[in-house]
Structures are given as structure tokens and as C-alpha cells.
Amino acid sequence: MKRRNVNFVLFIITMIIFVLTACSDDSSTEVVEGGEENKEQGVTETSENDKYGGTVKVRIAQQPRSFGFPPAIANNPTPSIPVALPALETLGRFDQDGNVQPWLARDWDMDDEAETVTVYLEEGIKFHDGTDFNSEAVKWVFDQIIDTHPSLSAIDSVEIIDDHTLVFHFEEYISGAHINMFTIVPIGSPTAYEELGEEGNWNHPVGTGPFKFDSMENNHYIKFVRNDDYWIDGLPYLDSFEFRIIPNETTAINTFLANEVDIALHLGANSIAELNTSSDILVVDPTTSIGLRGIGIIPNTSDPDSPLADIRVRKAISHAIDREQLAESIFHGYATASNQLTLPNSWSYNPDLDPFEYNPEKAKELLAEAGYPDGFQTTIYTQNVRSFLMQAVQGYLAEVGIEVEVDVVEQARFMSMIYEEGWDGFTEFIYYSAGDELGTLLRPFFGPSPVLWGNIIGIPENVVDLVVNFDLEMEENNRQRLAHELQSAVMEEHHLFTPLFITQEPYLKYNYVHDDGYYTLRADFFTPEKLWIDK
Structure with missing residues (x-):
């Protein structure tokens, strides 16, 4: 049974809205909305x-952190590639249906039996420094990346056939191999790297x-x-x-x-x-x-004495937060409340997962079962842009007895925490919505060699196995079954993080x-x- 008596939370939300709206300009009159506004206006007349x-x-x-050094960009692509795109291009690009199409590569052949991808490059292209874009340059870039990137580590070697043809050899051929190969690896000039150095x-x-x-x-x-x-x-x-x-x-x-x-x-x-x-x-x-920002919170479960090591506590936290209310009050409907890593219209969405509906009474019951009837104290680390959201989460958790400190940290410290330093309590967890490339999405977090969040908290073995098996499976029906099992293992069996929503926020332009x-x-x-x- 839902209970809406969350005055503290609504007070926080009201104050946030007041502060933000006080800064807006009341002088103008008309809002122009346009879901199709990316279709250019008046092009036929220009x-x-x-x-x-x-x-x-x-x-x-x-x-x-970087918008010039290909390995650093590939390891943190979502904030980096959009800034690098004016200068650095990739072998392929997504189309409007979410499929990968040729770009710097004019074509490719994927052979799962031979465990190879043969890539044919566009010819006659120059880097900005006047040197040739060719197979040698592409091989150089991938050689810098494949040993450090969790989604590309299945590539064993890159073989040059001629100036504009390469063969990528895989240790294990994964079904979404081409997605990250062609979309998140920017091709930069090796000569420029030699002249400038990594720094x-x-x-x-x-x-x-x-x-x-x-x-x-x-x-x-x-x-x-x-x-x-x-x-x-x-x-x-x-x-x-x-x-x-x-x-x-x-x-x-x-x-x-x-x-x-x-x-x-x-x-x-x-x-x-x-x-x-x-x-x-x-x-x-x-x-x-595809690629819309998902927001959640992720606990550090590595300390067995922490309340957060108990799955009942983690599930209690999910039941304590009213996602629908937050999506409406803070995001004005520009967010979809989420109980997993993909949107309901996605191929990999599991319709049978626990929705973790807002139920503070159930949250209190789970806390009592876990030995915390009076709650406990913890911390959520966040960045300034999401501090208002975490303050609202703080209010909901207070309603079930969990006292939360919201610690707003600078970007450099936050990145250090999730890459190597670790944290007590929770951090904000940012991910991006996937289509059928769920394994590609999850590998950096919960795969065999996680580099973000998962390398700190420790990942259950069956989750790692499911990430690998999903990537190795070629048959579509089996892939969908594994996708559902993977989401179930992450969210229900282990509840590795608390998802809040996937945002669909618009942007402004003239x-x-x-x-x-x-x-x-x-x-x-x-x-x-x-x-x-x-x-």
C-alpha cells in the first residue's frame, strides 16, 4: 500500500523548484516544443x-578528462566522444534506428566461425597533420586500447592486409563485437601522438x-x-x-x-x-x-560488516524511494522510472522483474529482518549537478529510518572514487540505456575486468559469467533469454544497485x-x- 506522507521530500522538491524558477526570465511569452525539431526548418527554401x-x-x-587521446576517450566515451567528434571520427556511426553504419570504414565482414572481423577503410583521407589515414594508423590506435578496455579485450590482434584492409582476430568472438569497435574508438594520428606525447x-x-x-x-x-x-x-x-x-x-x-x-x-x-x-x-x-542517461545509486558492498552488504537492506532502499513522484516533480515527466538497465521498449527489457514499487512499510519490514529496525547512518556521494536529486532521496530514506549525509564532491575526486579509491555508503551510479548491446553496456561495470564501480565493490561470479555468455551467444532468442537472466541476476538476485530512472531530458537551441x-x-x-x- 502506498503512503504519500513524505512532507520532508516534498519540501525539498518545492524549495528546489522555487530556487530554479526564481532565476528564470518572466519577460518572454511562448514555449516552442518540438520532438521533431531536429528536422531542419526551411531547408527546402535555403x-x-x-x-x-x-x-x-x-x-x-x-x-x-580527455578529448584527444584515443585510449582515454574509449574508456570514458559518453562524456568524451561528443566533445571529440568535431576533430576525431570513428570507423562507424549509429543511425537513427540504433544500428551501426560505416563511416571511416566503408564496409566490414564479420565471421563468427573464424572469429574475425575484416574492415575495409575509406581511401584518400588525411589526418589534420597531413599524414595518411590508413590501416597502420587504425592498428596503432587499437593496439593502444585492446589491453585496457573491458569491451575490447576480446580482440587478440589486429592484422594489416594492405593499406586499407585490416583483420581483427578475436580470442573469443562476441556477438556485439562491432558495436564498440566502430562507435567508441576515435581514430587519431599516430604521428601527432609521437610529436605531442601522451600528455x-x-x-x-x-x-x-x-x-x-x-x-x-x-x-x-x-x-x-x-x-x-x-x-x-x-x-x-x-x-x-x-x-x-x-x-x-x-x-x-x-x-x-x-x-x-x-x-x-x-x-x-x-x-x-x-x-x-x-x-x-x-x-x-x-x-x-539509445544512450540516454540512467541514474541510480550504487552501494559499496565490499565490507561484510556494513548494512549495505545485506541484500534485504539494498532492496529496502529501493522500496523506500518513490521514483514516479521524483520523475514527475523533479524531471517533469522527462524521465521513465526504472527497475533495470533498459527501457520497456528495448529488446533486452525483462518484463518479469520486481518493479520495486514505492512501499515504505515493506522497506521497514526488510530493514527489521536484516537487523536494522531503527535504521542506520550512511553517505551518498554525488556531483553538484545531481545534488538536488540526492537530497530528495535523502528525504525518502529518512522516512524509513536511514539517516543519509549527501556529500557533494568535485568531478576529479568522484572519478578517483569510482575508478580506484572506493567509497563508504553509496555513490551516484550513471549508466546509459542500451538496445541489444546489453553486454557492452555492462562490461565496464559488472564484467570480467570492471573499470568503473564494479572494480571496487566486487561482482558475483554468476553475473560475470552471464555478461560473458551473453556476449558469446549468437542466436537471437538465446541472447534475449540471457539478457533477461542477466537483468534478473543484477537486479533481483543480488540487487547490485538501485536504479531510479532513465532520463529523456530535452535540450535548448535557437x-x-x-x-x-x-x-x-x-x-x-x-x-x-x-x-x-x-x-
């Missing part, structure tokens, strides 16, 4: 010549992309200029492209309204919902379900911006070479 020139500035919330290459991309790296100021801006020798004739359209790094959401909104950025990404749904805009501002909804491609292919991947503006 000549090709009129598309050339100008600069677009995009607000992002944080600077990635110099870390934030100085030298690739084949439509824009060349120009300059940056750490945590302030990253600027690219047009590559006049781009390998696709007639592109890009813009003269330059710039990311503006603005962590504070209120500052980001005000910067956008002052027309100092043209596109504003990574804004909270509340800020967008409460923002009164004029008719030249578009609120653009995602049109993809109506003079066209063909940006954001949230049409995969989350905040975009199409910088096609982007153009009215002048």
Missing part, C-alpha cells in the same frame, strides 16, 4: 551556398574530422576551426565550432538567454519546464532511446540552428559536419 559560414557555440556541463595529445585531438582543434582554456571553452580538406566534399558548413563549459545550471540558462551560446545541453528538466521562452527558442525532445543531430543518433552524439545556421 540554397546550399547560404549554409556556409558562421560559428556555433554549445554549452556543456563539464569538460571530459600533449590528451586534450589536443588530431584526427580526420570536419574541424581542427584550435585552442582551449581548461573548464572554460574548447574551440575548433573548419577543416578545409575534409574528406566529404562540400562539408562542413561552419567556419568554427566551440564548446562552452558552464557547470552551473542557472548560469548556463542565463548565458543561453543572452544568446552567448546557440545550443544548451545537459540542463535539468525542471529548468526547461519552468523556462518561459520566446518563439525563436526551441525545446527539442530526444528521438532516440531556431536558426539546423542539422545538429543531437539526440537523434545516440544521446548527445551529434553531426558537426552537417550543422549550419541562418545568417
